[in-house]
Amino acid sequence: MKKTILFLLSTLLTASLPAQVTERQRPTEWQQLIPGARFMDRFLPMPDGKQAQGIWGTDSVQNRFVDNGIELPDISFWGGNILQTSDGTYHLYVCGWPESSPKGHMFWGKSTVYHATSNSLHGPYKVINSIGKGHNPEAFRLSDDRVVVYVIDGYYIAPNENSLVWNYQQFSFDPRDRKIIEGLSNLTFARRPDGSRLMICRGGGAWISRDGLSTYQQVSNGRVYPAVEGEFEDPVVWRDSLQYHLIVNDWLGRIAFYQRSKDGIHWVTEQGEAYMPGIAHHQDGSVENWFKYERPKVFQDPEGRVTQMNFAVIDTLKWEDKTCDRHSSKNICIPLNKGLLLSVLNEQEINAKTKRIEVRIKAEEGFDPQTEVDVPSLRFGSFTEVNLGRGCKAVKTRHDGKDLIVVFNGKGSGIGPDEFAPKLIGRDTKGGLLFGYARLPYVDYRPALLSTRRPIADKETNQLKLTIENFGLSDSQPAKAEVWSNGQLVASGDVRALKPYEAAELSLNPVAPLGDACEVVISRDGQELERVSFPPTSSR
Structure with a gap:
């Protein structure tokens, strides 16, 4: 892991960066982050696949798997996310344009949205039809199972994923007397527990629709992004069974930030990069060194945890991808460590005086916490402590059915009244990363707003x-x-x-x-x- 991080940093901070990139100085604190603190530490090696000779791309991506995600020699792909149907089929909604287009990559404004399918989450995906014109799609399923495919300035809707006819419509927006932040484009959506939708726009404004189709109401008074320098775009938001997550990309600095929230309006930002060039690596340690990773999308398990992220990647500067040349773009799939299911058993609110904190690590199919957790490696508490190697240490354990209850010394937890999901970082008995966020029994995860x-x-x-x-x-x-x-x-x-x-x-x-x-x-x-x-x- 340490070698991977050093390689990623050296890749980003090279002295001969092109004009489209600027170096962002990292906070000094980030130098003390432990393995597992950064969101990018959750990326796993890509499944082995098919490599080919004589393919497009710079030398830095010639070692790629051409059957990962979607790739064709005559189409430049961009954006897109995946839904799964009950028959096990994976449906990718992705946009693209002809590689032979007269403007090269700059033809993106005339993209077509394609529907592609695969029997494997990581691909290869095969185009089965097109939906219509549009760029930067994001698909989601409504409570009545209809499927919405958002594109810039509108959306397509159909009864299900396999529909051959998609109707184009447009959302309505009510800013509620507030300034719209940097316009309404590149929208991303998260399902709330009652079936309503939280939407984050490119500028970082938060909006809510009662059913995903009715008018989106602006509920933020400023952008929800980190208060740092950056040219932000490509937000992706999702909710798991505990909390909301948001990643936003600084396209100029080629660095993304990771945030969490219990209500979708008020966010905390964790330390460290969410992703950056170099995250697409193979089992043997080799790296697909794509120049840019953009338009991230997530695939979630039944608990809402992310098991895979999709990225639009390109091998060079966008305006250097010209008609019928050796440059292009594709959509890739990278698996993630989905994390643990955790809950705190303390009924009383935890503070600096709390002597013991009990945490349940839930057993799951393929994971036995009673035999696979390296208990002495565990640290628990606020991310502000745990990400720096501090936090509570385990003092004893007990079994409850198949689950493991870990009792931590409460000293140094860093948990205060604003904490809604304390973090655990540790290792399994084979040295692999363990992490997760714990539900607190006294926190209201469905608050009034x-x-x-x-x-x-x-x-x-x-x-x-x-x-x-x-x-x-x-x-x-x-x-x-x-x-x-x-x-x-x-x-x-x-x-x-x-x-x-x-x-x-x-x-x-x-x-x-x-x-x-x-x-x-x-x-x-x-x-x-x-x-x-x-x-x-x-x-x-």
């Missing part, structure tokens, strides 16, 4: 009209709303308890004038739930 619209002055009644909506998955508690403008409290009022997707219309009596710019704060028991600054209407 109160969100405001812009206050409106009613000149006839001399009142402020304020709409508060609950986009969460549980009933909200009574809360307080305050309207501020020009540094003054304009009005305040009580917000009654709201059911999911319910709205409250407040009529407030102002004590100060409402300026063109204002701010609304929603709080409960002194805890701030949302703060939204609405700019002057002339600037929106």
Whole structure:
């Protein structure tokens, strides 16, 4: 693992980088990350496949498996993700354009979306038909089993994966009086537990649709990405049985960041690279040295854990891929370590005074935690501690059926009131990586999400009209709303308890004038739930 990381860093930080790449300085803390801390440590060797002679591509990718993902000599492929049907067939929805196109890679704006299938998750995938025009597709299945294939500026919908006719439609969007962040393109979607959808747009705004087709409502007041320098695009969001995950790529720095959230709105960013050039490696340690990895998509197991990621890869600068030359692009499949199923047994909230923390490691098909876990190697606690080799140490174990209960000394866990999914890192008895995130019994993983619209002055009644909506998955508690403008409290009022997707219309009596710019704060028991600054209407 250490050699792999050093190779990846040397690949990225080479002195002769092309003009499309800039070097990003890593935080000093990242130098102390232990193996398993980075998301990219979860990538596994690609399954052995077929290699060929005389294929397109620079020398750095001539050792690739041509039957991994999808690859054809006369089509440049890009983007795409995979769905599976009950018969075991894997369906890849990917876009592409002729390699002979007069503009080479720059013909991407006239992409065709293809439907390809395989009996193997990692391919090879064979095109069986085309769906229509479009770029950067992402497919998802609705609660009624209809399939949606999103493309930039619209989507295709059909009764199921095998449909021959796909209808083109367009989503509707309600920014809810907020600024749309960098436009609405390259959308990515995660299913929420009630069948609704969380969407993250390229700019990093968070949106929610009640069923995946109805109007998407903007619920963020800024981008949810890490507050660091970067030219961000290619977000991919998903939810497992515990939490939401988000990876976003800095295309100029060729480095991606990994984030987690319990509600899809408020995110923490883990240290270390999520992925970067060099992650596609073989069983023998050799690397497919693609110039760029973009448009990541995930394939999830029944628990929502990622078992494979798909990437669009290209062997050179995009504008150097010209018509009928030796350059092109394809979609590749890279397997991932999916992690463990973990839960904390402590009923009381964990803090710095907690002496013992009990963690259940669940047995699964093909995994016996009672015989395969190297218990002394385990560290448990907040990712801020565990990723740096700190955290709690195991003091004893016991068996519960087929599961393993590990008791940790609570010292140094780093778990505070904001922790929603503490992390475990360790090794199995063969030296392989073990990791996972644990469910806390006292955390609400389906919280209410109160969100405001812009206050409106009613000149006839001399009142402020304020709409508060609950986009969460549980009933909200009574809360307080305050309207501020020009540094003054304009009005305040009580917000009654709201059911999911319910709205409250407040009529407030102002004590100060409402300026063109204002701010609304929603709080409960002194805890701030949302703060939204609405700019002057002339600037929106």
